[in-house]
Amino acid sequence: MSKNCIAEPLDARPYCPRKTPRVRLKLLVVFILAFAALAPGASVSSVRWLADVKYLSSDQLKGRGDGSPELDQAADYIAEQFRKAGLEPVGGGYFQPFGAVVGADLGTQNSLVLLGSPDRSYRLNQDFIPLTFSDSGDQTAPLAFVGYGITAPEYQYDDYAGIDVHGKAVIVLRHEPQEDDANSVFRGKETTRHAALVSKAINARNHGAVAMLLVNDPLNHSDDRLVSFGGIQGPTDLGLQVVHVKREVVEKWMDQISRSLRELQKTIDRDLSHQSFLLPSDLQVKMVTDVRHRQAALKNVVGYLPGSDPALRNQVIVLGAHYDHLGLGEYDSLAPGQVGQIHHGADDNASGTAGLMELARLFAGDEHQVRRSLLFIAFAGEELGLLGSAHYVEDPLLPLDRTIAMLNLDMIGRVNKNKLYVGGVGTSPGFRPLLEEENDGAGFQLDFSDSGYGASDHMSFNRKQVPVLFFFSGLHPDYHKPSDTWEKQRPEETARVLELVARVVGRLDAAEERPQWVAVRERRRSSTPAGDEEAGQGYGPYFGSIPDFGETAKGVKFADVREGSPAAKAGLLAGDILIQFDGKEVRNLYDFTYLLRAKNPDDEVPVVVLRGDKEVRAVVKLGRRE
Known part of the structure; x- marks a missing residue:
């Protein structure tokens, strides 16, 4: 495009004003209107923005964990800033409430007993502890030792080969074979997906076990501490009781049959030989787990700025940012040794929330500045899986068919080397x-990035066919750690980001036509700067579905199915709920991820989905990630 040619707003074709006076006049009107929208009584203040970041990421708000009183304090603060800026409430208030599972607590009925003469009871938090994703239940079951509890056909390794564990409580070593061997088939000293405790639990359940007892493996991990309850995230409907048991407890069980965990592990690690076996039937455990998933009332914070043009004010531009973070890091902390400390979340996402409030002040400074209406939404539940935005698009306060665009601010406070990531540019020409x-x-x-998908709230709008833009300054070493603090923010650079966002809003507001949503043909790549939304990302097989993170029913609901993908070719549709994959039950996204990653490109996999009230069967030939 030459310097004399300007792209018409919301149209990918270039126009040359000198050749077309009518187009030149139209462009002049657009730019005048856009400039008017950017000349409010207020201006972007980096000082005010940083003050908001300081408060939201302060010790007082304790990391703004979902379901915490401090998140409610943050919501009240945002609502008050919206009110002071001049935004109007929607539907009678500034809050849109919704419910969510935000964590788990240990109940009062947890116990572990080795049956015998006499019975031997063990102490909660000292000898054993349930894992956060354990089912609650009461089981009496015989024991089986199943090595590391791994089935890995890609490495020709299966701890469950030749042993029937239906109805058994399986004893499973943590980690994976040969983990300190650079020549291990398990990717040398790198950790594979098979070491994940959720993967071990799903594998145990799929082999018919009723309970899993994890034990610290002795060769490479001399420390025998129990995991902290709440420190490992997983599904809320696993279908298996899971406890972590002290190694010294299990060693005493093994002593009764003249076996040793250390010797068993040595033998497995030496040549990957199969060492699984059933313990004598008179060695049984009675296990009661009482894990109570904690429900909480969350709320999006919403403020409305009505447009001034009677013909256009019913159209809405949404500006959004999530205001929740990790609290004390019980879930998703990338500093596991610092769980229990405040995860301040200055960049993630006090920066975007403060930016949202600053843009509200900017645009509300002159009640006649925008023709279309603006809706400012601070989302809760993003860290739990985009729950706030998923709730909004299912129960919108203003009609989605009149929502012309959504601009999302997530981690905008640490621009590095003048680089700014903008996603979603392919969702409108x-x-x-x-x-x-x-x-x-x-x-x-x-x-x-053209993609309208990714690990932030714009994805919820894109799957409802609303054009989206995602502003993001990039990942950094403090992401999801207590060290994400306000001192590391870059207010002057962030003010420039907000000014750019404001100009984009001004152009969208000034355009005569609303932007048209288009489906982006996604590249099948293993990762993106903002993450990858599909189960199985980063591995060989490609399925082609987009999960609905706001759906809590059993199975995996597809928010979308990528055009031309294996799932689409098999006739699967958006709205389908996957309930079986390769003959195995799919309860949740964790199950789907585990089962998909066990497959290879070109495998043909039978699946069952619910479509309305009918079961639909199909065969999906998996593709290959590029």
Whole structure:
């Protein structure tokens, strides 16, 4: 495109004003309107933005964990800032409530007993502890030792080969074979997916076990501490009781049959030989687990700025940012040794939330500045799986068919080397040229992605066919750690980000036509800067579904099915609920992930989905990730 040609807003085709006076006049009107929308009484204040970040990431708010009183304090603060800015409530208030599972607590009925003469009872928190994702229940079962509890056909390894564990409580070593051997078939010293405790639990359940007793493996891990309850995340409907038991407890059980965990592990690690066996039938455990999943009332914070044009004010531009974080790091902390400390979440996502409030002040500074209406939403539940935005798009306060675009701010406070990531530019034809033009004044090095999917709240809107843009300054070593603090934010650079976002909003508001949503043909790649939404990302087989993170029913509901993907070719549709994969029950996304990753490209896999009230069977020929 030559310097004399300007891309028409929301249209990918270039136009040359000198050749077309009518187009030149139209563009002049658009730019005048856009400029008017960016000349409110207020301006972006980096000082005010940083003050908001300081408060939201302060010790007082204790990391803004979902379901915490401190998250409610943050919600009250955001609502008050919306009110002071001049935004109106929607539906009678500034809050949109919804419920979610936000964690788990240990009940009062947990016990572990080795039956015998006499019975031997063990102490909760000292000898054993249930895992957070354990089912509650009461089981009496004989024991089986199943090595590391791994089935890995890609490494020709299966601890369950030749042993029937139906109805058994399986004893499973943590980690994986030969973990300290650079020549191990299990990717040398790298940890594979098979070491994950959730993977071991799903594998045990799929082989018919009723309970799993994890034990610290002795060769490479001399420390025999129990995991902390709440420190390992997993599904809420696993279908298996899971406890972590002290090694010294299990060693005494093995002594009764003249076996040793250390010797068993040595033998497995030496040549990957099969060492699984059933313990004598008179060695049984009675296990009661009482894990209570904690429900909480969360709320999105919503403020409305009505447009001034009677013909356009019923159209809405949504600006969003999530305001929740990890609290004390019980879930998803990337600093496991610091669980229990405040995870401040300054960049993730006090930065975006403060930016949202600053944009509200900017646009509300002049009640006549925007023609279309603006809706500002601070989402809760993002860290739990985009729950707040998923709830909003299923129960919108303003009609989605009148929502012309959604702009999402997530981690915008640490621009590095002048680089700004913008996702979603392929969801409407004019987005890329619009951003390139408006960036002339901002001067960022823009890193574009066409995709409207990713691990943030814009994804919920994209799957409802709303054009989206996602502004993101990049990952850093403090992500999901207590060290994500306000001192590391870059207010001047962030002010430039907000000014760019404001100009983009101004252009969308000034355009005569609303942006048209288009489906992006996604590349099948193993990762993106914002993450990958599909189960099985980063591994060979490709299925082609997008899970609905807001759906809590049993199975995996497809928010979308990628055009031309293996799932689409098999006739699967958005809205289908996957309940079986390769003959195995699918209860949740963890199950789907585990089962998909066990397959190879070109495998033909039978699946069963619910479509309405009918079961639909299909065979999916898996593709290969590029």
